[in-house]
Amino acid sequence: MNPLEGRSVALGVSGSIACYKAVDLASKLVQLGARVDVMMTEAAMEFVAPLTFAAVTHRPVVESLFDPKSEISIDHVAIAERADAVVIAPATAQTIAKLALGLADDPIGATVLATAAPVIVCPAMDAHMYDNPATQMNVETLASRGFVIAGPAEGRLASGLMGKGRLIETAEMVGHLRLALGRRGSLAGRKVVVSAGGTKEDIDPVRFIGNRSTGKMGYAVAEAAIDLGAETVIVAAPNALQPPVGARVEAVRSALEMRDAVLAESSDADAVVMAAAVADWRPRERSASKLKKGGRSSFSLDLERTPDIIAEVERRGLVKVGFAAESDDVLANARKKIAPKGLDLIAANDVTAPGSGFGSDTNRVTLIDRGGNVEELGVMTKYEVGRRILDRVASLLGCPAARRDAQPPAR
Ligand SMILES: Cc1cc2nc3c(=O)[nH]c(=O)nc-3n(C[C@H](O)[C@H](O)[C@H](O)COP(=O)(O)O)c2cc1C
Incomplete structure (x- = not known):
């Protein structure tokens, strides 16, 4: 029994230095049984080749709305309708801003607008970019619409600085996804x-x-x-x-x-x-100080x-x-x-x-x-x-x- 067996996950990858971690996420989701449709922004393709995702998901990667090798160029909401969940990881400041505005000029934006499935956004960026009031407002906008904002984590950033902006770990992203997918499970509300x-x-x-x-x-x-x-x-x-x-x-x-x-x-x-x-069984009395061996050759606990x-x-x-x-x-x-x-x-x-x-x-x-x-x-x-x-x-x-x-x- 694979936890994500039969589940369809749309994975949006935007142009962050953390793109390589999304490959691990895609691979893990496939191992857990999910069918994974990867959509990449142009900037994301500067960081990781689509072939990498295609190889781990065994599916074509969507590179643009008009990508002739993708079903999306014929039916632009196909992935949105099929998805049980959409995960954006890493989510750049730019992609978060576009989602907050409701733009649909790329596969990620169009899919997010058209889907009824839960959307999990995993931000990854420099700490100052994340702290910027513009980004903060966009993140709050998405949260107020019911998007799950997963992360970012604090720690060492690609710039070498310490701060809040790291993409959360793969296990945590998978955890947020499973939590969102579970909402309609047989024990919902229990x-x-x-x-x-x-x-x-x-x-x-x-x-x-x-x-x-x-x-x-x-x-x-x-x-x-x-x-x-x-x-x-x-x-x-x-x-x-x-x-x-x-x-x-x-x-x-x-x-x-x-x-x-x-x-x-x-x-x-x-x-x-x-x-x-x-x-x-438990000791009838707990000694407040370490018990000494003393000269005893045996010892009983009550x-x-x-x-x-x-x-x-x-x-x-x-x-x-x-x-x-x-x-x-x-x-x-x-x-x-x-x-x-x-x-x-x-x-x-x-x-x-x-x-x-x-x-x-x-x-x-x-x-x-x-x-x-x-x-x-x-x-x-x-x-x-x-x-x-x-x-x-x-x-x-x-x-x-x-x-x-x-x-x-x-x-
Ligand atoms: C080396 C490098 C690393 C970058 N890392 C990030 C990042 O981690 N997060 C981010 O929001 N933008 C990052 N950017 C900037 C984005 O790539 C840029 O804003 C791009 O337009 C994002 O487009 P997209 O959201 O459509 O992928 C980086 C740019 C470069 C050149």
Whole structure:
């Protein structure tokens, strides 16, 4: 399951030194399954040859409104009508100004005027050009019309100066695109809370009890939730992952902190997916200073139970999904957890099996519902597992199927 499979993206490239980064973006979009139509301004073609984009997208590049090798010279709004989203990256000061005025003297302007799809503008320019009141006013005009203004970032600019004007990173551009495309997904208007990562239970200021969870499964569920249009909150135990664009992250450390955050966030949620690896036990006392070895040859920690977070989440109409990471009797052990925790669905996985478990990009999960129905998912990416779980959540919530073919809402 490729997140952008079947999606059509129009990519407008204007004449910035950051044009080379748009090649990476085009390539990434193709890898994610999108059909990408690249439109270049004359200035953009001074920086990168159209052939480069044609080679990564396997499609002709539109070089002008009257480009005989492009369908646009016969039907000048063809790309506008086909596009599920339009991305302008990099967007120069000039192109932003033209879009704000509604000019249509090039393929980008004509496409943006004619499309009903969301438009994402990724500015890239010198910091002074960006700060200039003319540019600022144009950016505000586009934002007020519902365009997504993604960036620019602060950092080192091509001029050698530090400032605000850098094109945002490819992953972030893709994230903004997915967020915009998700707006019409099956979970649009719903709130999904996902817990992720492994909690840490402090022993003293330098030591803790942790586990091997990396957070990949929870973040993949969050990514899928964004793609399906949900308002997405990640209650995240410490991890090294980049959250998907559009997700709100509530950072926590211990099981108790995670409980407080999950209960607070779930009060107005439609679904809670507990993908975090939460400690079962925590030290009864945390030492304020580093514990010394002393002359001891052994040492015992007095542990107490942590709360069962998902069991404490009130059902009141929301869908509760738990994960059972097991190393033996996977299905039997998972099944036993459904009733006491009040779950609608449990995702059971054998963390010792090949292709599943902590740190892996894939997982092999079996879904069991309240009625005891079993759906065995083969080895698949954690993102796909997330999609499958959320498809089940959407159907339990009675959500209509994704409205991809319906008229999109006004930008
Ligand atoms: C080396 C070089 C780098 C440039 N980089 C940028 C840039 O990053 N952002 C920008 O807005 N303009 C930049 N420009 C100026 C634009 O190329 C120029 O305004 C052009 O008319 C933009 O046209 P377009 O928006 O139709 O592509 C650069 C020009 C040169 C010569």
